[in-house]
Amino acid sequence: MPVIGAENLQELITRIFVAAGTPSARAEAVSEHLVAANLAGHDSHGVIRVPGYVGLIESGHIVPDAPIEVQRESDCTAVVDGNWGLGFVVTNHAVDLAVDKARASGVCAVAVRRQSHMGRLGWYSARAAKQGMIAFVTADSGRAPKVVAPLGGRERRLGTNPLSFAVPSDLDGPVVLDMATSAVAQGKVRVAKARGQQLPSDCIVDDEGKTTSDPEALGENEGGALLPFGGDQMHKGYGLSFMVEVFAGLLTGIGFSHDPGGFTNDGAFVAVFSVDRFQEYGAFKKNMADFVEYLKETELADGFSEILYPGEVEHRAELDRRTHGIKIEDTTWNRLTETADRLGVAV
Numbered sequence: 257m258p259v260i261g262a263e264n265l266q267e268l269i270t271r272i273f274v275a276a277g278t279p280s281a282r283a284e285a286v287s288e289h290l291v292a293a294n295l296a297g298h299d300s301h302g303v304i305r306v307p308g309y310v311g312l313i314e315s316g317h318i319v320p321d322a323p324i325e326v327q328r329e330s331d332c333t334a335v336v337d338g339n340w341g342l343g344f345v346v347t348n349h350a351v352d353l354a355v356d357k358a359r360a361s362g363v364c365a366v367a368v369r370r371q372s373h374m375g376r377l378g379w380y381s382a383r384a385a386k387q388g389m390i391a392f393v394t395a396d397s398g399r400a401p402k403v404v405a406p407l408g409g410r411e412r413r414l415g416t417n418p419l420s421f422a423v424p425s426d427l428d429g430p431v432v433l434d435m436a437t438s439a440v441a442q443g444k445v446r447v448a449k450a451r452g453q454q455l456p457s458d459c460i461v462d463d464e465g466k467t468t469s470d471p472e473a474l475g476e477n478e479g480g481a482l483l484p485f486g487g488d489q490m491h492k493g494y495g496l497s498f499m500v501e502v503f504a505g506l507l508t509g510i511g512f513s514h515d516p517g518g519f520t521n522d523g524a525f526v527a528v529f530s531v532d533r534f535q536e537y538g539a540f541k542k543n544m545a546d547f548v549e550y551l552k553e554t555e556l557a558d559g560f561s562e563i564l565y566p567g568e569v570e571h572r573a574e575l576d577r578r579t580h581g582i583k584i585e586d587t588t589w590n591r592l593t594e595t596a597d598r599l600g601v602a603v
Contacts, residue, residue: 257583257584257585257586257589258583258584258586258589259580259581259582259583259584260581260582260584261581261582262291262294262295262577262578262581262582265291265294265303265582265584266287266288266291267287268592268596268601268603269283269286269287269290269291269303269306270283270284270286270287271283271596271601272306272310272592272595272596272599272601273286273287273306273309273310273320275596275599275600275601276310276313276314276320276599277313277320277321278313278320278321278342279320279321282320282321282342282345283320285342285344285345285348286309286342286344286345289344289375289376289379290302290303290305290306290375291303291582292376292379292574293375293376293379294577294582294584295573295574295577295578295582296376296378296570296573296574297569297570297573297574297577298376298443298570299447299585299588300441300442300443300444300446300447301375301376301441301443302582303584303588303592304443304446304447304450304585304588304591305373305375305443306591306592306595307591307592307594307595309342309372309373310595310599312372312520317340317372317519317520318340318341318342318372318519318520319339319340319341320341320342321341322338322339322340322341322342323339323341324336324337324338324339324341324345324346324349325337325339326353331357331360331361332357332358332361332362332363332364332365333364333365333366334350334353334354334357334364334366334367335366335367335368335369335508335509336349336350336353336366336367336368336369337369337370338368338369338370338371338372339370340370340371340372340519340521341371341372342371342372343371343372343373343374343375343522343524344374344375346368346371346374347368347371347374347380347393347524347526348380348383350366350368350524350526351366351380351383351384351391351393351526351528352383353366354366354384354389354526354527354528355384355387355389355528358389358528358529358530359530362529362530362533363527363528363529363530363533364527364528365525365526365527365528366525366526366527367504367507367508367509367523367524367525367526368508368522368523368524368525368526369398369508369509369510369521369523370510370519370521371521371522371524372519372520372521372522373520373522374395374522374524376434377393377394377395377418377419377420377434378420378422378432378433378434378567378570380393380420380524380526381393381420381421381422381432381434382422382430382432382567384422384526384528385422385423385424385430385431385432386424386430388424388530388531388532388537389424389528389529389530389531390421390422390423390424390528390529390531391420391421391422391526391527391528391529392419392420392421392525392526392527392528393419393420393524393525393526393527394417394418394419394420394500394503394504394524394525395415395417395418395419395500395504395522395523395524395525396415396417396500396501396503396504396505396508396510396522396523396524397415397416397417397505397520397521397522397523398505398508398510398511398512398521398522398523399510399511399512399513399514399515399521400415400514400515400519400520400521400522401477401514402414402415402514403415403416403438403442403474403481403482404416404417404437404438404481404482404483404484404497405461405481405482405483405484406484406494406497406498407484407490407491407494409481410461410462410463410464410465410481411481412478412481412514414438414484414497414498414501415497415501416436416437416438416441416442416482417436417437417438417496417497417500417501417504418434418435418436418437418441418500419433419435419437419496419500420432420433420434420435421433421566422567423544424531424537424540424541424544425541425544425545425548426541426542426544426545427544427545427548427565428571429567429568429570429571429572430567430571431544431548431565431566431567432566432567432570433566433567434567435485436485437484437485437493437494437496437497437500438459438482438483438484438485438493438497439456439458439459439460439482439483439484439485439486439487439493440455440456440459440482442474442482445459445460445471445474445482447585448471449471449472450585450587450588451585453471454469454470454471455469455470455471456469457469458483458487458490459482459483460473460474460480460481460482460483461480461481461482461483462480463479463480467483468480484496484497503525504522504523504524504525505523507525508523508524508525509523510523548565551563551565552565
């Protein structure tokens with residue numbers, strides 16, 4: 257299993273995307289996002305995705321130099337149309353637009369449509385939080401292939417429909433909640449397959465409607481389905497997934513169901529709130545740190561060694577991986593180098 261430094265890995269991924277026809281600044285934005293996911297410990301949303309994205313560029317399903325259009329714009333709302341461009345670039349643009357508008361109006365909501373897969377949502381909410389905003393971001397796969405069964409079903413009708421919140425604070429690491437509304441993200445199933453690992457028993461329903469821990473029961477495009485999170489309280493995960501579909505699918509106009517011949521189409525909904533419109537910014541950040549300290553002082557339950565805030569695990573992973581490098585599974589590294597070789601990129 258190769259161990260690669262973050263800077264070297266990011267430089268390689270940038271060159272791969274440039275060789276695939278991506279403008280250099282956009283290629284850098286993509287590689288920064290993907291390597292940041294690996295640094296945070298979310299390998300399912302990191303460089304494991306590169307060969308798939310390159311294939312979509314080559315097939316015309318991602319347009320790497322597509323213009324980004326802002327439509328239906330008001331002082332505190334907008335629709336961003338990515339014209340089938342790279343989701344990382346399009347949603348970065350949408351977040352920055354929302355932040356600019358919220359600085360003037362206090363709040364802003366932006367709907368995003370017609371873009372490729374946008375990666376890890378926590379990246380975008382944290383991007384806004386670094387600029388003084390409380391942020392909410394959610395995403396839906398539109399008419400792209402589905403992977404999650406609704407409560408009581410065994411057919412794929414929903415995406416993993418993630419959501420994320422981020423909040424500014426005086427803590428060392430960012431406060432970020434980033435979660436799929438499925439029991440597990442589809443990318444984590446891919447990682448489990450690559451590592452030969454099993455999943456918890458309430459993650460997948462097979463073609464016969466039986467739950468299983470075998471990641472192989474979930475086919476890439478058909479066969480089996482993920483379940484909403486919640487176990488015996490699965491109605492909670494299903495309910496949140498339903499509402500994500502409304503915000504990021506129906507409200508953005510990308511729709512629902514599945515178009516087998518259609519493009520990968522992540523819709524997103526971004527809402528940001530300027531903290532200083534509600535109270536003094538420095539005082540809020542201190543209160544956030546004090547709140548976390550208050551929680552950490554809780555007497556521990558059996559089996560726990562500490563209380564963590566949302567995003568703390570990822571912050572610690574990043575500190576460790578920046579120091580010791582990022583481990584890449586052999587399967588993932590082989591696919592990366594094969595893609596690089598095919599594009600004439602030296603590894």
